[in-house]
Amino acid sequence: MSMARFSPFELVLLKSRSQVDTATLLLLAWVLVHRQHVSEGQRRRRLAQVTAQFRHGHELGPVMGIAHSQDLQAIQLAAEILRKECSQERSLSILHQSIAVATDDGELSLANHYILRFLADLLNVSPTTLSTLFYELTGRQMGSPEDPSRHTYWQQHNPDYFSQKARDAAAEKQAREAAEQQAHRQAQQREQKKQRKQQEKQRQQEEAHARQEHTRQERDRQRKQDEQYRREQAQREKARQERTRHEGARGERRQWQRTAPPPDRTTRALAVLGLPPGASRGDVRLAYRRMAQLHHPDRFFTESDHQVALASARFQRIKNAYDYLMQTY
CATH class of the missing domain: 1.10.3680 (TerB-like)
Known part of the structure; x- marks a missing residue:
């Protein structure tokens, strides 16, 4: 067993x-x-x-x-x-x-x-x-x-009772103060830890806000750059279209100038008399008489020599045009 x-x-x-x-x-x-x-x-x-x-x-x-x-x-x-x-x-x-x-x-x-x-x-x-x-x-x-829980018992059986009680009370007080100090230190540590957490959280929030602000500014800057680029592109496109239009117009004029026949002497002579192309011989005589009366130098004898010279030159062109037309018509 x-x-x-x-x-x-x-x-x-x-x-x-x-x-x-x-x-x-x-x-x-x-x-x-x-x-x-x-x-x-x-x-x-x-x-x-x-x-x-x-x-x-x-x-x-x-x-x-x-x-x-x-x-x-x-x-x-x-x-x-x-x-x-x-x-x-x-x-x-x-x-x-x-x-x-x-x-x-x-x-x-x-x-x-x-x-x-x-x-x-x-x-x-x-x-x-x-x-x-x-x-x-x-x-x-x-x-x-006897009841050991009573003071009288220990007063009789232990001469060192009161001094021991004082030592015990001092030790208890010291232990209590140490515990309070420890609790105070722990509370301070918790508070410091809490403050550090709050500071860290605030720092992270500030950094996040700064990043957001930087991102917003970058977006605004990029948007402005894009808008400026589009405006410049539009201006360049408008200028290009304007150049193209002017170049086209100049090209058309040059083409017209290259293709249009130069006016002949008959046309110029008719123009001097103020007649369109295709005017008749009778139209030429009537026009000459009217122009001769209007531009004959004798009408400007009271004017200056310069005015008289100009009138003589005009009348000579009119007469030359008339003579040429009478010969060719």
Whole structure:
């Protein structure tokens, strides 16, 4: 059978010749380990003396070790064994032995005060009976245990109580201040981290805005360049069309000039007389008479010599034209 499932006290019980004696031994050892100012050797000798008539058949060391470990489950198991296997008289005897062991030096420690009450409860012994047994053995009443949670207890049992309280308060204050400082530093770090995040976010927003503004300006500049280019293209196209139109007109004039026949002498002569091409011989005579009367030099004798010279030249052209036409018609 595997031993791993058994507790140390259960293993001791399995090896014991008398489980009742082993259970009683554990309870007495539990009381002894809470005796003040007693060495371990004295505890073992006292336990051996008290249990000299026991028939457990095993060493005391394992039981003392269990008592030192404060194994309450083992103690409760021991009490259950005694309550099941022992009579009320035997339970009182065990409690009597426990009181004797606890008060050997005349003093009852605070721990044993509670242990005796705990054992009495486990063994179904009433508090009144416990007080009676205690009085019979010690000759004094078993008062209420002192409360370690009260200041008066420590004032009586610890001369350094107030200085220790002051040190504890100072340490607590220092720890509290350190915690507050740590919390303050952490809050500052969180705030700084938050500010850095906000600054980084603001910087990113500003950069994004700057990029958008730069993109908008680039678009505007490109749009203006495109508009300027289109205007220049339109102007160049208009100028080209204008040049083409003028060149076409000049070409047409040059073509007309190249193709139109030069006016002949007859046409020029008719033009001098103010007649169109194809005029008749009679038209020539009438025109000559009219032009001669109008431009004869004698009419300008009162004018200057220059005016007279001009009139003579005009009249000579008229006469030459008339003479030529009369010869050719």
